[in-house]
Amino acid sequence: MTTQTTDIPPAEQGEQRSWLREHSELGVCALLLVLGVLVLTDALTMDVDIAQRGPVGPKTVPVVVGAGLLVIAALLAVDVLRGGRGQAEGGEDIDLSEPADWRTVLLLSGVFLGSAVLIEPLGFPIAGALLFWGAAFALGSRRIDRDPLIAAGLSLVTYVVFNNLLGVPLPGGPLMGVL
Incomplete structure (x- = not known):
């Protein structure tokens, strides 16, 4: 059996491990740095075929996010x-002895998958309204008089902002000519 020898005395090895343990948050810094470089590289090498409609183009948000990641790192x-x-x-406001709420998880998953399937035939405004309303219902809201209206309004505003103001085309479905 062979044993490996190192040039670093055991006392210094312990000090190195202790320093790394005390500065373990530097791992998060390294992760943020790598993510920032990756996002900026992708954003700056992005091939954009759409004509830019204003000062904010498709590269703006990724560049801002990538630069923000680098600054935070x-x-x-x-x-x-x-x-x-x-x-x-200090702990969260949950009771770990209680079982997971699988009903809510499954409802949210179903609503999300349903909206993903329905977005093409129905368009974003309708599928988005169903997504927002279904998520509110799955999370416990039972205001049938208010929730559908808020969901429809939120979905329409999101559609108009992305489709008309930011130039990100979303499927309009039957409302394509109206909005």
């Missing part, structure tokens, strides 16, 4: 190296 790294530490989570 740098600020977090500086804070960690200066001795800042994240506080341990």
Whole structure:
């Protein structure tokens, strides 16, 4: 049996592990840095075939998100190296002895999958309204007089903003000529 020897004395190995353990948040910084570089690389090399309708084009949001990730990674790294530490989570307001609410999970999954299937034939305004209304119902809201109206309004506003103002084409379905 062979044993490996290292040039670092055991005391220094312990110090290195201790330093890394005390600065473990640097791993999050590295992850944010890699994600920021990836998002910026994809955004800047994006081939855009659509004519830009205004000052905000399809590359704007990814560039802002990528730059934000890089800034946050740098600020977090500086804070960690200066001795800042994240506080341990005190726990959430949940009772771990209670079983999972699979009914809500399955309802939300069904609503999401249903809207994904219905978005092409019905269009975003109708499928989006069903998505918003179904999600509100699955999460416990039972206001039948109010929820469908809020869902329809939210879906229509989302459709108009994305389709007409931002230039992101969404399927309109039967409402294509109306909006």
